[in-house]
Amino acid sequence: QQQVKQSPQSLIVQKGGIPIINCAYENTAFDYFPWYQQFPGKGPALLIAIRPDVSEKKEGRFTISFNKSAKQFSLHIMDSQPGDSATYFCAATLSGNTPLVFGKGTRLSVIA
Amino acid sequence: EAGVAQSPRYKIIEKRQSVAFWCNPISGHATLYWYQQILGQGPKLLIQFQNNGVVDDSQLPKDRFSAERLKGVDSTLKIQPAKLEDSAVYLCASSGGTALNEKLFFGSGTQLSVL
Numbered sequence: 001q002q003q004v005k006q007s008p009q010s011l012i013v014q015k016g017g018i019p020i021i022n023c024a025y026e027n028t029a030f031d032y033f034p035w036y037q038q039f040p041g042k043g044p045a046l047l048i049a050i051r052p053d054v055s056e057k058k059e060g061r062f063t064i065s066f067n068k069s070a071k072q073f074s075l076h077i078m079d080s081q082p083g084d085s086a087t088y089f090c091a092a093t094l095s096g097n098t099p100l101v102f103g104k105g106t107r108l109s110v111i112a
Numbered sequence: 113e114a115g116v117a118q119s120p121r122y123k124i125i126e127k128r129q130s131v132a133f134w135c136n137p138i139s140g141h142a143t144l145y146w147y148q149q150i151l152g153q154g155p156k157l158l159i160q161f162q163n164n165g166v167v168d169d170s171q172l173p174k175d176r177f178s179a180e181r182l183k184g185v186d187s188t189l190k191i192q193p194a195k196l197e198d199s200a201v202y203l204c205a206s207s208g209g210t211a212l213n214e215k216l217f218f219g220s221g222t223q224l225s226v227l
Binding site: 034041089100 | 143156157160167203218221
């Protein structure tokens with residue numbers, strides 16, 4: 001049972017473009033939605049996270065948009081750079097001690 | 113601050129052999145997770161420890177996988193006997209603070225190839 005569906009599977013954008021990665025969740029009880037960034041040979045690292053009481057959160061060039069009624073959230077990367085090339089995972093959970101449920105990941109390539 | 117340490121970095125074994133992975137979490141982190149990441153997929157939780165107790169092992173294939181966290185610090189994950197489908201990266205993560213699942217720190221993982 002996949003509780004978090006992520007798309008697209010891969011994405012190629014030019015430097016300066018704005019890649020958008022989408023996720024949809026099923027469990028309406030989820031209240032914490034992080035994005036993790038993973039470089040080859042490394043473990044995932046927390047990038048940015050949002051709670052359902054806000055519709056948007058920005059941290060530097062990274063923005064999460066959240067649509068509670070549609071049970072969807074997305075990651076936007078402004079002014080993308082080659083160094084942003086990585087695999088991005090969305091996740092969802094209940095705040096507290098419930099394990100994160102991860103999407104399948106999006107491999108992003110930013111070409112100069 | 114030292115990160116999550118895992119060893120070995122790579123392991124190649126034949127099917128039906130046994131293998132063990134080791135993890136040392138960030139100092140002071142009470143919660144430790146083992147995740148399995150199959151190529152092209154997101155991490156899947158195998159087991160979660162809170163100190164030295166198991167919180168969630170519902171997705172651990174207990175007929176072949178086992179894990180322990182003696183003394184509530186480092187942890188070992190074992191597979192015996194290994195199957196071809198166990199080929200994956202095994203990630204260890206830890207977290208601390210009041211909202212235990214809100215910031216996980218991952219190690220670099222152990223890449224297992226079962227031939």
